[in-house]
Amino acid sequence: MQPIDILFxxxxxxxxxxxxxxxxxxxxxxxVGFMSHRGFCHTLLGCAVLALPFLCxxxxxxxxxxxxxxxxxxxxxxxxxxxxxxxxxGW
Numbered sequence: 001m002q003p004i005d006i007l008f009x010x011x012x013x014x015x016x017x018x019x020x021x022x023x024x025x026x027x028x029x030x031x032v033g034f035m036s037h038r039g040f041c042h043t044l045l046g047c048a049v050l051a052l053p054f055l056c057x058x059x060x061x062x063x064x065x066x067x068x069x070x071x072x073x074x075x076x077x078x079x080x081x082x083x084x085x086x087x088x089x090g091w
Contacts, residue, residue, distance in 0.1 A: 005063045012067020015050040016041045
């Protein structure tokens with residue numbers, strides 16, 4: 001794995017939030033008002049579609065997709081640990 005591959009993973013990890021108006025990439029999206037957060041972009045198919053523009057860069061698509069999937073995994077973990085079962089009183 002090359003350093004450039006890590007960069008593609010990092011780019012892919014923020015792409016699913018293109019549907020959130022406060023995210024880094026969401027601020028650049030002129031269609032963000034018509035999208036629902038954690039909708040299509042937060043699916044495996046959505047991650048694949050978001051990786052398509054990187055087809056012009058040889059070898060980038062798998063790493064961008066992997067970054068997107070890591071974002072989805074992180075969101076799922078967050079939803080599990082933010083449930084009432086894991087709440088700490090006063091936090």
